Amino acid sequence: MASALRVLGIDPGLTRCGIGVVDVRADRSATLVHVGVARSRADDPIETRLATIAAGIREVLAAHRPHVVAVERVFAQQNRHSVMGTAQASGIALLMAAEHGIAAATHTPTEVKAAITGYGSADKRQVQTMVARVLRLDALPTPADAADALALALCHAWRQGTAPQAPGAGALTPAQRAWADAERLSRR
């Protein structure tokens, strides 16, 4: 397989935290590496729930050693009952990246939809269908949180830029440099 950028996508949540890992090559083609969900029990204390989510993310980081972690950006305007728990889970996800020495990035839901389907107001089903097609899956990934995590990972790789240049081919943009670095790492 050609060298690829391995991205861990995280759709943060306390009850279900979607976790997906994909390998994305410079030609934008992608392969599923891992998909799953870390769950915590609603009747556990909040600190236990966050530790459960942290353990689920750590496990995937250790097993699949991604080059970068992409986390959905949470907004206060998403005025759901659960938004504070979602923000806390996103903090845990970003901390796990930092503590493993892995770069992290956040993307908004609109950025993810635009990157995957071509338009920012796509519905969830359209995003899932596209994710399944890109990764050549027989069925839509479920639950939705798992599909969203894969979409985030693909979004991150595709937004980073997909055409690493040969050394000497001119100055690299920061995104291209990140890609080139990640490629080099993946060859070790």
Place this chain on the structure above:
Amino acid sequence: MASALRVLGIDPGLTRCGIGVVDVRADRSATLVHVGVARSRADDPIETRLATIAAGIREVLAAHRPHVVAVERVFAQQNRHSVMGTAQASGIALLMAAEHGIAAATHTPTEVKAAITGYGSADKRQVQTMVARVLRLDALPTPADAADALALALCHAWRQGTAPQAPGAGALTPAQRAWADAERLSRR
């Protein structure tokens, strides 16, 4: 010194995270153990900032070994620009407690004000003045985040109940049981 409940209070924040440790005895008297602020640089990546806050909290946990961690509860309604970062920092604080096997609790700003001053709409200055008086400090603790962390810690101890009963003195409430357990632990 009589056996005391050692509480770590945390006023979560990304730029400044207030951290205070107090020993509170059954007669509600209290002693300052530690007060400080974990700071992170606004121009660092978010994952680095969260890791900096985590390191600051871990240091205090290791140095002072509290029985319980009290964290200010963050609300989405606090529609400040920084509310998501505050929520993420609170998630980190709760995770640090869980990973050290220490119980955690959250209290609202209104609960803290009521516990410290006797009324829930007290202003910040009144809370700080009372914290300084209770802990017999020569000056108001600064910055405000540090004072708020001490107030949280005192609030937690006082709300837990202050009169641990001797075994056999009757059924204990959950709060009294927690206190008695903490007292036992502190005698080891």
